[in-house]
Amino acid sequence: MGQFDMSAERLGFSADAITPSTFLAALAEGLTLFFFVFIGCGTIVLIGGAAEPAGLVGISLVFGLMIAVLVSATAGISGGHVNPAVTVAMVITGRLKLGPGLLYIVFQLIGAVLGAALLQVVLVDSIEGGLGITTVNDAAVDGTVAAVIVEAVLTFLLVFTIFAVAVDSRGPKVIAPLAIGLAVLVDHFVGVNLTGASMNPARSLGPALVTGEWDDQWVYWVGPLIGAALAALLYVGVFLRLAEMSDEPESSEPANAG
Numbered sequence: 001m002g003q004f005d006m007s008a009e010r011l012g013f014s015a016d017a018i019t020p021s022t023f024l025a026a027l028a029e030g031l032t033l034f035f036f037v038f039i040g041c042g043t044i045v046l047i048g049g050a051a052e053p054a055g056l057v058g059i060s061l062v063f064g065l066m067i068a069v070l071v072s073a074t075a076g077i078s079g080g081h082v083n084p085a086v087t088v089a090m091v092i093t094g095r096l097k098l099g100p101g102l103l104y105i106v107f108q109l110i111g112a113v114l115g116a117a118l119l120q121v122v123l124v125d126s127i128e129g130g131l132g133i134t135t136v137n138d139a140a141v142d143g144t145v146a147a148v149i150v151e152a153v154l155t156f157l158l159v160f161t162i163f164a165v166a167v168d169s170r171g172p173k174v175i176a177p178l179a180i181g182l183a184v185l186v187d188h189f190v191g192v193n194l195t196g197a198s199m200n201p202a203r204s205l206g207p208a209l210v211t212g213e214w215d216d217q218w219v220y221w222v223g224p225l226i227g228a229a230l231a232a233l234l235y236v237g238v239f240l241r242l243a244e245m246s247d248e249p250e251s252s253e254p255a256n257a258g
Contacts, residue, residue, distance in 0.1 A: 018099055025078035026103040030111035032070040032082040037115030037206045040066055041132025045123060050192045059192055064185025071177040075166075080177070083200045084108050085224040089159050089232035095167065105202075112206030120210050131207040134196030136216045144219055147195045151223025152230070154187040155199045159231035168240060199224050 043062040050056040071080035079096070081087045084105045091101040116131050123131075136147040161183040165171040172179070184199070191197030198204045204220035207213075 018103065022100050022103060025100070026107040028074045028077040029081055029087075029104045030107035030114075032074055032080070033108045033111035033202045033206070034115040034118075036063075036066055036070060036082060036200075037112045037132075037203055038119050040203070041116065041207055042119050042123075044132035045119070045127060056189065056192055060185050060188035063188055063197075064181045064183075066181075067184045068177045068181025071180050075177065078104065080166075081108075083158075083224075084202050085155055085200060085228035086159060086162060088225055089162075089228040092229060093232045093236045108202045109205055112202035113209050114206075116206035116210040130213060131211055133207040133211055133213050134198040134204045134220055135213075136195055136219060137193055141194050144216055147216065147219045148223040148226070150191060150195050151198060151219060152227035154191045154195075154197060155224040155227030156231040157187060158183045158199050159228040160235055163232060163235040164239075168235070168243075170243065195219065195223075199227075201225070 040059075040063050044050075044059055047055045047058050050059050067082060070082050074080045074082070079090070081090065081104060087096065087101050087104045087108070090096040091098055096104075119131055136144060141147050141150065158180070162176075162180055165176040165179045166173060187199060188197045191199075196204070198220045201221045201224055204217060208217050
C-alpha cells in the first residue's frame with residue numbers, strides 16, 4: 001500500500017502496537033504531567049507569580065529543572081515526552097505511531113488534570129488562586145494571535161532542541177535532559193509574563209479544567225502544536241536530510257556515456 005497505507009497496523013492500532021509496554025509507557029507520561037503540574041503550578045501559587053524578578057527566576061528554574069528530572073526519569077520508558085506537543089511532533093515525523101501517540105496524549109492530559117486537582121485539594125482557599133493557570137497578558141501581548149505566535153516560537157525552540165540532542169544520532173544524548181530543561185528554563189524568562197510560557201497543552205488544560213477558567217485556552221493548543229510541528233518537520237526535513245546526504249558515499253560506477 002506504500003506511503004498511503006492507512007491500515008490499523010501502519011497507524012499503530014494493532015495488537016502488536018498497543019501492548020502492555022505501550023500502556024506502561026503512557027502511564028509514565030501521565031505521571032510526568034502529574035508531577036509537572038503539581039510541583040510547577042504549586043510553585044507559582046506559593047511564590048505569588050512572576051511580577052517580581054525573584055518570582056520570575058524561581059518559576060523559570062522550577063519548570064526547567066522539573067523537565068530535566070522528568071525526561072531523565074522516563075526517557076528509557078516512554079521517550080520522556082512530558083508534553084502532548086512533543087508527542088505530536090514524534091508522530092508526524094514517524095518516530096511514534098498514531099495509536100501509541102494518542103494513548104500518550106490521553107494519559108498526559110489525565111495526569112495534568114489530576115495534578116491540578118490534588119493541588120486544589122491540599123491548598124487553602126486563601127492562596128489557591130488560579131492554580132498557576134496560564135493566561136495571556138493583555139498589557140504586554142498585542143492580542144491572541146500574537147499570543148499564539150509567542151507560544152509557537154517558545155515551543156519551536158523546545159522541540160528543535162529535543163530533536164537536536166535526543167533524536168539526531170549526532171546529538172549529545174548524555175546531556176539531553178539537561179539541554180531540554182535549559183530550553184524550557186530560558187523560554188520561561190521571556191514567556192512567563194507574556195503568555196505564562198506554557199509550551200504544553202496539558203500543563204495549561206489541568207489548571208483550566210479544575211478552576212473552570214477557559215479564557216484564551218485555545219492559544220495553548222494552537223501555538224504549541226504549530227511550533228512543535230514546524231520545528232520537527234524542519235529538523236527532519238532539512239537538517240537530518242542534509243546530514244544523510246553528506247554521509248552517502250559517492251558512486252564508483254562510471255557515468256553512462258550513452
